[in-house]
Amino acid sequence: MDKHIVVPGDFLSDDVKKAGDGTYVSEGKVYSNLYGLASEKEKIRVVSLSGKYIPQGGDLIVATVSEITFSNWIMDIKSPYEGLLNVSEYPRRIDSSDMVKYLDVGSSVLVMVKNVSRSMKVELTMRNNRLKPITSGRIVQVSAVKVPRMIGRGGSMISMLKKETNCNIAVGQNGVIWITGKDRDMDKAVEAIQIIENEAHINGLTDRISGFLKGDVEKEPETAKPAGSEILDELLD
């Protein structure tokens, strides 16, 4: 079955076992609970076009300190819920009076979601050698529902993006993206990310972005153009 658009309440299947993400079962039938794209493999899934980030254990995200309490950093994780990073989850032992020295309000960190309780208490951790404060580069925010497209199937999109822009890019599950590289390269990466966000639901995206980035290399890098203008130029020619 091909992908098709559904609205909440649309009938999807008579087979209860096929109920996947974005669906609900009522009286032995499967319906969509979202407005989005339905696709069927073993299960029927509906992928929304918009929505907020809901944290899950194991997610790698980019968080920003919003408040410091006695033993916790309270972090903005771009979600309806706030994240809690306990001092003991910092990679090394620090005194709670020194917390500000390590992470002040406004600092961003690459963190992992350790656990999410039923009452949506979100515990974060930095106890992993890949997780550390962010001291350079840029942060771009995209919608959390676009993250899978940002990474691509098997990481195809993100590795292509990294290769073509010479930037290091970390995509947080919460839609916060951290880019490091040369200023000019980062400009290009940000542009590409914006295109991905706007066109996330259209097929052939990786090829288009690849085309955009490769086309861009030839031109004067100084001329900053709005996202997608390269492609439009091609159209006009």
Place this chain on the structure above:
Amino acid sequence: MADKPEKFIDENGIRSDGRRANEIRDVKIEVGVLSRADGSCYLEFGKNKVMAAVYGPREVHPRHQQKSNRAIVRYKYNMASFSVEDRKRPGPDRRSIEVSKVSREALEDQIFTEYFPKSAIDVFVEVLQADAGTRTAALNAASVALADAGIPMRSLVSACAVGKVDDTLVLDLNKDEDNYGQADMPIAMTPDGKITLLQMDGHLTQEEFKQGLEMAQEGCRQVYEMQRKALMDYYSKKTEVLSTEVTAAEDVKGDAPEEPEDVTQVEVLEDTEDTKKIDDTNETGDTRETEGTKETGDTEETEDTVKAGDVEELEDSGEEVPDTGENADETDGQMDESEEEISNE
């Protein structure tokens, strides 16, 4: 304001605005009109003009309102002061508080609030121009806006009013029919016929009530089709504009230039402080190795160095936590299931 007309329905069964008894007014629905809202909808229902915005799920303020097992739904129906002929005193009044309450309840049961404990879903509906039936128009808009916001719902909600004028049941009352008619009964329901709102003003016999309900059901069905179509069109419009670009991009794809050779990983890392060791490794790695193996080589070579460096740094100074781009790279590889090395081969 017009006085009471002598007749609401002429001898041919045509109403004052040219409709038949069982016809609804023209409906126009636009989705995603507000860029700062999570979901939005502009809707015209005859001469009614309403704008709905949905925010959330988001944090609950004030905190004491939050429910630990589900999201709360807040619905604000507001009439703009210029929405009626005589200026309306702005702000909530008894009527709009009541409309907000019943409308919220009409939607709340359809939303999977249990998916978002301790959060709030806010719905704001602004009536910009009123011409009888604003609460039904507002509900129709709010329902579409909720779908646009990506909020999980059992189904959309469609609303329509039925009333009685000149002892005849009519669908979707207009202003005069509402003001001077004998009854007005707004109804909201889901496409499978579950009624989520029913109010009545005036008098109907039991027979009329039953018949009216059937008429409203048909009206709601028509509204539902339009809500659905608006959402479908919104999606395909987005896709259509860009599908022309897909072909353009394919043309570009062929002429991929060589990667510039002087841009190396070394420069990527230049503004980090603690990467001396890595820099060295990179430089040698780059000059020796070919394009294809470059990145893989880099990652592997530096991985150990960075980790070792990390521990040392942390234990020694405790001040600077090293931040290397290389590590970000590694992290990301982890995120997308370590496909990186394969893709680079």
